[in-house]
Amino acid sequence: MADISPAQNDPGAPVIVARGVRKHYGPIHAVDGVDLEVRSGELFGLIGHNGAGKSTMFKMMLGLIPLTAGEIRIDGAPVPGSDFRTVRRKVGYLPENVVLYDNLTGTETLDFFARLKGVSTANNAAVLERVGLMHAAKRRVREYSKGMRQRLGFAQALLGKPRILFLDEPTTGLDPEAIRGFYAILRQLKSEGVTMVITSHILAEIQERVDRLAIMAAGKVQATGTVQALREQMDLPLWFDVRVAPEDFEAVRNALGGLPVGAIEARDGHVAVQCARDAKMAVIAALATLNGKVRDLTVREPSLEDVFFGFSD
């Protein structure tokens, strides 16, 4: 595992620390020696294929299943430990495919979980308002759509103003507008100093939103860092989209001749050029010699998906 986070991105002290964490089910090593640190106020992504060990790691961090070996600390307290109630009152959890009670209304659902968390029910209406469910507060959960259930599950996680949020596939079932609203709430929470750990299969959705992430595969953390740092570590090629007139396609090809570029593909109204990261400035310099034939230029970084497959495969 390589932690290559730039030091200047450090937003605070570690609040979630995992050291040498293992979870074995007989011969199956679901989690196999994970070291992880999530810092205060950070939005931290945990990504991986199905069966990579993300959910097991989540459950161990929440104290739902015992560790085979290693140690997890939340805000300095061991998980599980005698101080578990204090820890859990600081934590909000939205499970993947959250299941709530069909016979309760939205308000009753939050009242029930607020009582379990030991927090006042007075703020429940504000929480429902925050996730956009105030209009359905008196309706039974059985009448909710999948997206509404997910939002109610999120509201449950926000009860008691938790300092740490665990969000397992939180945007499952949400429409694009609701997803935007969801991440707007995460931004607000981040500004309030809430630490968040999030998993998602929709990598495009989280790549611009997480501060750092860990890529898990085969029960191990393969890499940890910012998206940009992981891109650089993987050294994946960049893509240039060069917009030129069709008659100038050949001129672009000639200008790049001799440079360490990969594919050069003429597409609809532009030329796509793939090049190594360290050849980026040389390509820009070569294109600058075309004397105004280049109408527009876009540099595309490798996506998080490219990075993910680079590490996980």
Place this chain on the structure above:
Amino acid sequence: MEFSQIATIAGKEFWDRIRNRWVLAVALVFTVFALSIAYFGSAQQGAVGFRSIEVTIASLVSLVIYLIPLIALVLGFDAIVGERERGSLDLLLSMPITRLELLLGKYLGLAGALTFSTVAGFGLVGVVLSAQLDLGSLFHYFGFMLSSVLLGCAFLSIAVMLSVFAADRTRASGLAIATWFFFVLIFDLLVLGVLVVTAGRWGGEALPYALLFNPADVFRILNIFSMEDVRTLYGLSTVFPPALARPWLLGLVMAAWIAGPLAIATWRFRR
């Protein structure tokens, strides 16, 4: 242990059964059966109407031994496995609650619902009959109601234990039905079978103690032994030594039948 956590879970379980009319339905079943038995129990002898509390309780005991264990097992078989299968158990356990508190909360909420419907159902009949009963008879009837509640709580405890051990709801329901068959239909036959096969040479002295291993038999003995008129009507119960038939002792045995399965369930659930 935080009692507020137990109360929160128990409150939800109890009010769920009130809201979905489970309590009302079960109470009505008890009322209708009890009234029918009280007024029409002697119809085969060519007479209708209430005759005596002893005969009524004796008939009700036969009914309750079949009905209450079944209702309790159906009520509790998916208490834990149902939450696990639906996917809501992880969310519950992520709260500041221990597994013991969750289990006790579930049990007490369900036991509350069962107790409420039993007391309401049979209590209503008690009120209807009260004009025709003296204080001693009322005391007998109250004892019958109390022992019915204990019987329900014992089988509910077994059901909750099964719900912790079972891998899924289907298996849990199968186990619950098998449990009902074993305790209500098979157990006494087995005990009698051993006696008959060995011509009474083996197991005769152990028989009264063997009956304590079945909460349904403990319930029967509790009710039958208190009434001279009907004691002779029953087979197994008549061979029960009076020294073992003290209500407080049988009450303790019933309490053990409640606490034992719950303790085993807690041990398993914590693992």
